[in-house]
Amino acid sequence: xxxxxxxxxxxxxxxxxxxxxxxxxILGEEVGVWGGTYAVTKGFxxxxxxxxxxxxxxxxxxxxxxAIGAAMVGQRPIAELMxxxxxxxxxxxxxxxxxxxxxxxxxxxxxxxxxxxxxxxxRQLGATHSQxxxxxxxxxxxxxxxxxxxxxxxxxxxxxxxxxxxxxxxxEHATMYQVRGEVPEGEYTIPIGxxxxxRPGKDLxxxxxxxxxxxxxxxxxxxxxxxxxxxIVDLRTLRPLxxxxxxxxxxxxxxxxxxxxxWKSYGVGSEVVSRIYEEAFDYVDAPIIRVAQKExxxxxxxxxxxxxxxxxxxxxxxxxxxxx
Amino acid sequence: xxxxQLLDLYYQMVLIRRVEERGAELYQAGKIGGFMHLxxxxxxxxxxxxxxxxxxxxxITAYRDHGVALNCGISSNEVMAExxxxxxxxxxxxxxxxxxxxxxxxxxxxHAIVGGxxxxxxxxxxxxxxxxxxxxxxxxxxxxxxNIGYFHEALNLAKTWGLRVLWVCENNQYxxxxxxxxxxxxTEIRQKAEGYGMKNGQxxxxxxMKVYEAAKDAIEYxxxxxxxxxxxxxxxxxxxxxxxxxxxYRKAEEVKQWxxxxxxxxxxxxxxxxxxxxxxxxxxxxxxxxxxxxKAVEFAEASPEPTMEDLFKDIYADN
Numbered sequence: 299x300x301x302x303x304x305x306x307x308x309x310x311x312x313x314x315x316x317x318x319x320x321x322x323x324i325l326g327e328e329v330g331v332w333g334g335t336y337a338v339t340k341g342f343x344x345x346x347x348x349x350x351x352x353x354x355x356x357x358x359x360x361x362x363x364x365a366i367g368a369a370m371v372g373q374r375p376i377a378e379l380m381x382x383x384x385x386x387x388x389x390x391x392x393x394x395x396x397x398x399x400x401x402x403x404x405x406x407x408x409x410x411x412x413x414x415x416x417x418x419x420x421r422q423l424g425a426t427h428s429q430x431x432x433x434x435x436x437x438x439x440x441x442x443x444x445x446x447x448x449x450x451x452x453x454x455x456x457x458x459x460x461x462x463x464x465x466x467x468x469x470e471h472a473t474m475y476q477v478r479g480e481v482p483e484g485e486y487t488i489p490i491g492x493x494x495x496x497r498p499g500k501d502l503x504x505x506x507x508x509x510x511x512x513x514x515x516x517x518x519x520x521x522x523x524x525x526x527x528x529x530i531v532d533l534r535t536l537r538p539l540x541x542x543x544x545x546x547x548x549x550x551x552x553x554x555x556x557x558x559x560x561w562k563s564y565g566v567g568s569e570v571v572s573r574i575y576e577e578a579f580d581y582v583d584a585p586i587i588r589v590a591q592k593e594x595x596x597x598x599x600x601x602x603x604x605x606x607x608x609x610x611x612x613x614x615x616x617x618x619x620x621x622x
Numbered sequence: 623x624x625x626x627q628l629l630d631l632y633y634q635m636v637l638i639r640r641v642e643e644r645g646a647e648l649y650q651a652g653k654i655g656g657f658m659h660l661x662x663x664x665x666x667x668x669x670x671x672x673x674x675x676x677x678x679x680x681x682i683t684a685y686r687d688h689g690v691a692l693n694c695g696i697s698s699n700e701v702m703a704e705x706x707x708x709x710x711x712x713x714x715x716x717x718x719x720x721x722x723x724x725x726x727x728x729x730x731x732x733h734a735i736v737g738g739x740x741x742x743x744x745x746x747x748x749x750x751x752x753x754x755x756x757x758x759x760x761x762x763x764x765x766x767x768x769n770i771g772y773f774h775e776a777l778n779l780a781k782t783w784g785l786r787v788l789w790v791c792e793n794n795q796y797x798x799x800x801x802x803x804x805x806x807x808x809t810e811i812r813q814k815a816e817g818y819g820m821k822n823g824q825x826x827x828x829x830x831m832k833v834y835e836a837a838k839d840a841i842e843y844x845x846x847x848x849x850x851x852x853x854x855x856x857x858x859x860x861x862x863x864x865x866x867x868x869x870x871y872r873k874a875e876e877v878k879q880w881x882x883x884x885x886x887x888x889x890x891x892x893x894x895x896x897x898x899x900x901x902x903x904x905x906x907x908x909x910x911x912x913x914x915x916x917k918a919v920e921f922a923e924a925s926p927e928p929t930m931e932d933l934f935k936d937i938y939a940d941n
Binding site: 323349352354355357359360362363364365366367368369370371372373390391394395399400401402403404405406407408409410439440442462463464 | 680711712713714715716717721723724725730731735738740741742743744745746747748749750752753771772775776778779782783935936937938939940
């Protein structure tokens, strides 16, 4: 096992897949000469050239639309959105085209494409550049939405996404590129649509993903000091949602909280909690609590921004509430 | 063009007309649901255009797509079955009037979002450029689609990257019920290509031979130069925008005036004047079409509905 950063994990996945399959190419804003605004594709332009690492105009409809068309005729484009906030500009292409073309034409079209997008708050980028709108995209059948929380998962899931024959939105977090973690040596992939227990425990279940995983792992350490053993289930994929490990854990602990960075209303937590109530109601020993972002547009001011985002103490407090 | 090919173009135009007329009746009888946009009046455009392509050239269009589908070689049986939502339609009854495609015929769909397929057309051409071939993507759209951002992003990308797209604007004078001059800063749509340094031209869309000649030249340019081209084709839809159009926005005299310019009538006269066909031959084609369309309706009506299992099929390629 090697310890690498999230940035290196994603970069390695891209490079390995580009080396493996000539149909794979990258397009997006500043992915080439610049090396990627988060430096994920640094060095790619020199290695693969302008034909495979394509700098695009700042035109999200063109980026995602072109990726869709190229995928329809058999290429495997990876479109990078500089931030997921720009996905709103290309909403029609993501939800109205990518998610629907296969079904709407009776299965004639196959769209082997990945949209990589960076989301999340915490970098004082202001309200329009700091959102976590994952749940919106997970709402649409036809799209798959993946959002890893560790370098190991990021690498393995991205490789699977690139090999997949379906359109996949792959959401990374802007503050997690320096997160380090163990990654297996050599070739490996991780299947899309599988949740995973990232930390075993017996007293409560914390369901989370992406940035929420980082925070929840820290919260679990705090809770352990008070003899509360939290089991952490990482969703990793939001659609299709794998509830099995969540339900299995919940049937053991009978108590749960859900941690996400997005807003609470109509969020990922709302979905998970509903599913637990629908499928494991008899096991519920305490109301399930959602820990999420305050219902405000994210402010620029650092103190206010941090106050709006879910934090480790919020998770600890919610966990104590459900086990008391 | 050889005589057989000329007669085939005539057959295609009459076929589109009759399929649309029967479709309208079936719609009024409640057998076709949703939106339905007829191609009546515009037959010469896609007929001339698609006759000019090679089979390896791709076609993608908007929601007024029945005629384009027929021109690309999709059978009238399948078109009619899709209109009726049957499992035997090319999109298995899941697409309907606005979503007809057959990749084996290089027909990449009718697309229902105005302008939405234009960046996708750039993408089809990008895929071909990446594969290293010189296929041309023919992308058809209405005048209304040239006012939306997608159009501009798609044209800019095509020119910047040297993508082989023939952009064809079917200027039928109205975006739904809004006349071109009420919605577009320039009424001559091809001028919009100038802003992208893109070569462009114009053709009379009521005359199939003129469309064919213009398209032939444009396709050759696109293929040889590895550059996009915008062809504006002036045409007119004889019916409303869709089946539910009250047509309050245009005068009966205007419609009548254009109808005197019927593209089928013009081509009929051309063939007879050129002695490319006899009256009898043309009558025979019309009779053949009547029979074919009657059979297509029978086929569609007798076809099975999609099953409940089909409801959940083809959402994803991988499970």
